[in-house]
Amino acid sequence: MFGKIARKIKVYLHKRQAESQSLSSGSHYPPGKPVSVSLTANLDRVRAVFSDCADIVIREFKIGIGEQVRAFVVFVDGMVDKTLLHQNLLKPLMLDARISIPNQGLNRQRVQEMIRDSTLTIADVKEIADFDRVMEGVLSGDTAVFIDGYSAALLAGIRGWETRGVEQPDTEMVVRGPREGFTETLRTNTSLLRRKIKNSNLKIETMKIGRQTRTDVAVAYLKGVANDKVVEEVRRRLKDIDIDGVLESGYLEEYIEDAPFSPFATVGNTEKPDVVAAKLLEGRVAILVDGTPFVLTVPCLFIESFLVAEDYYSRPYYATLIRWIRFLAFLLTIASPAAYVTLTTFHQEMIPTPLFLTVAAAREGIPFPAVVEALMMGIIFEILREAGVRLPRPVGQAISIVGALVIGEMAVAAGLIGSSMVIVVALTAIAGFVVSAQSDAASIIRLILLALAGAMGQFGIMVGLLGLLIHLCSLRSFGVPFFSPLGPLTVQDLKDVLVRAPWWAMVRRPRTLGWHNPVRQTPGQKPDPPADAAKEQFHE
Amino acid sequence: MLEGGKITPRQAIFILVISRLTIPLTALPDLSAPPANQDVWLAGLLAAVPTMVIITPPLLLVLRFPGHNLIQCSRLLLGRAGAVIGLLYVWFFLQVGATCLRLSGEYMTSVPMPETPLSAFLLFMAVIAASAVRNGLEVMARMADIIFPVIAGSIIMVVVLVSKEADVKALLPVMEEGLSPVLHGAFTTSSRLVEILALVMVLPHLNMAKPGVVWKIMLYTVAVFTAFFVIIILAVIAVLGPAQAQTYTFPFMSLTRLISLADIIERIEGTHLGIWLMGVFIKVSLYYYLAALGLSQLMGLKTYRPLVLPVGALLVVLSIWLFDSLPALYRIIQYQIWTPYALVFISGIPLFLLVVAMVTKKGVKQP
């Protein structure tokens, strides 16, 4: 039912978008007014465009000796590498040009050529005639050079601004594995990817999204591995976006996801280049957004939340064990308060007697019903967590002391909360951190299950779980069933779900994603230690 | 997602087996059907043979008309009269669905939650089934992919855990009353495989609906089901004793309650409740879907979706109205009533249609 309504809303949004398309310039700029031949006219226009923009620098100067050509550069202060600007742009134009440009018979057209081809010692120089696109370039950090009598401007790519370095991401810590993380700069991010996959099949397409912000967005995929239909679908959905601004990839996520009302994210995100590279190699598509280190990957499967990069770098047995711990933790975090409430208020017969007596003793004299107790503790925990996340670190410690001592210890001592409930809530909270990718969905499911359990006991929990299963099975992410390879079951893919098979055994890419180029390595590469005779040689 | 959704042969097998297993998980009426002693498991094992016989007519019929299901076949063959037959089938699906729905509610009110009104369980179950039906066959098939391993694993776990209490001697003597009651039992057990009708209804949605594949699906369904059925019956008889087993309302549940290992692995009937609810959910959704699908085809609708709510309401009403009490429900699923009734739908009508098709030489001839 929700799916259908969601689809209708989508269609409605689409229509509205089409109407507004004419008002704004979408992703593609219609050819605007060209750059004027007259420098003064250009100057006036630039001044008009950038009126009241304190960070715009316009520098007028003259080229050559004798018959001088007037020119000016425009750039945004702080977005340009000043050293490069001075050494490789202004100095050649203002000083070196005197030597290199012969001052007799100065053909204006030739001056442009000379400057472009043999004066500016900058790699990335574009000649653009469209005034709006020049302005856009300037706003993106390029430096525009306008030259008198020349109906195009030169855009020099000497961007340079303060950026955060490549650091280890806080959200995805690893013990073993690359420690670098994406940064806020799109170019750095694409280069991080390119450094992992040195292959021309790694395609990176860019586009601009956002009426006001004109944010650079890059779509990366591995040609021949990624499903072309998925890539095309990603392009289509991105192009359809008409939005004021894109400040984080989360903005785009909400426009391109398949199930906008689902608590589950059908678009994945990560901060680690090695994770994105691994996903590209499995046939997924990555969407990089300028200004955020979080890169989106599609199609996204439910099971990806349980797979961590480190699984693939450590030994298979332990990786498998930890993977099962994660499944268990997810179950615990969504169901343990509900299970506790069910067991203590509906199905006391299902608790073994010694445990029953202990729990009963702990609940003796507690004033609230177990559901209310669980709800209260759940909410208190969320408050504590939120407070802990937002506060500066030193204050955060105070929060944990208050939380642990006051809420935990004293509430139990005062007989407001049963001690077993505190344990259950603590377990729920800690287990929630294990599968952090699903922690927000888990909170919602936990609440629903708790309510159902409070109303109908185990029947309620089963109804809730079945509903959850229906929902999970009906979701799709860019055409791929969200809950695969579990539902629909793809037995071959379970080698990387229920266990983490050794690398040499994972000959094929996941069937659900990379089915049209399935083989990723030569089969039969299981290491074969030398026979005894050969071993002897080592000891010699 | 839509009716155009495809299901794979494995998913079909899973759905059919889950659906067939739900009744043995609770009511297990076969225990008091002949031979009604320790030989019931033998009857269950031998039932595979008559099963393969009685499912032949509907399969042959549908395979003559590729891309059509049972109701469409009957309309093709008989026109308006076919619509009446179609309506009969819709009624049958509704009845099976309503019976299982009611049984799920009766189970809940008999065992874990006697003070809760029956209608609350029926409503919740119907709503959740309606949501599955709306999402379509494909989603149900995917759920079966997940639910089947859970059910199968839990059954095996329960049987292993309870095996400590089992007394193998309770299974002796084999064929105490001779062969004929066993064969009779095999026959009555085979008539419970209503799921064949589900298969011939969803055949057009099947990936690779080649005759060979379809036969194989049926073969595997019968084999897998028989294996679990025999395991369940063996465990029930060996632990509870052949005479006592018949007196239990929900034998397998009572069996689960007997598990007690090391004072900690005990009181795990929650497992039974879980798998039974999952199984009955699949069964109710399946027949709910079939009824809605059949009705929409009879009414000439493009999609069954507008019918989901009305059929669901009908299902709930029927489940309350058809049976007065739990014993009344049990009386209907006892072999005396059920076997002839179900056989008319499983074999009788399809056989008639098949003969009509052969006489009028309609459809593709199968080798």
Added chain:
Amino acid sequence: MKYPKLVAAMVIGLLVLVSLVITGCWNRREIDTLATVMAAGIDGGPGGRISVTVQVAKPGEIKPPGQGGGGGGQPAVAVFTSTGATVFDAVRNFALQAERKLFWPHCKALVIGEETARAGISPLLDFIDRDHEPRELMWVLIARGQAKDIISAEGELEKITAESIEKLVKARIATSKVVGIRLYEFRKMLGGTGRDPFATGIELVGAGEGKKRLKLTETAVFRKDRLMGWLDSDETRGLMWILGEVRSGIIVVPAPGPAEGKVSLEIIRASSKLKPEIKDGYLTMTIEIEEEGNLGEQMAFGDFTKPELWTSLEKRKAEVIEREIRAVLKKAQEEWAVDIFGFGEAFRRKYPREWREMKDNWRDLLPTVAVEVKITAKLRRVGLITKYNPPK
């Protein structure tokens, strides 16, 4: 357009759920509104009335929350007695005196008074079997005297008497001199053809200073569902030998050879096989018992590891076993004609056709069954000392 509708649907759904949670009192009962029945006793009352006694745990006294003591003085259980026309009626009448609702799933033991058991026990069990709360895993015990007294008794080491009873029953393997029967097993024996049930006997014995203590003593033997009589320890073990239920225990035999004194032989494992036979209309039952044990103690001097003494020990052990078996056979099979051994079942399994004619007059046939006992008793180990030398 649709958006407000969706929000409305969500809000309504949430409201329904919340109202269900708040008001859904159908089956919700907080754990502290329950009176947990740990053991129950059923006695007959005057005028055919049923009297039920229950022992209810007081969780607060068992494990006081927090560290602050509290428990100690107060008993951990409370005992209530209620009467009614039927068992269920009596159970419901508890509501008149117990402040909390009785909660049965943790009931460990069902004790039935001797008098009541003589009058027939199956009508009393129906409620326990039918109701969803009591579990069929509870132990069935027959009280010597009133069940009420057993239920009201205090345990010595365990705070809850029901736990004491359960532990006593579970410890039966150490001696094999008492039986342990769970409710479903009792029901199976009651309902099976060619089989009579038996159950554990329990009584209060004096423990000095006016104190009384629970003790498992004898085995109650039923004919159909009526209590026939009691088997003493040796007879009980005889029954266990036949059923193959002996797990451990001590067999005391006189020392072999020239030495004087007694030798304890520990049973390590034992199994039995019933082999029925019908020959020329005569019923024979061969009981084959294989036993294995260790030399556990010798209160006599000498080296019993010598082959001839070793064999004679084994032989003496076999004699004791046979004596125990014969004792129970004499009492149950010959005197009472009750089939607690499952001889009838064994015949039915082997001779289903003949059984059809036999089953109606099985009670008359049972005493005529000739029982042959074949015992293979072995000694395997001697412990840490091989022989015991007399002091010089």
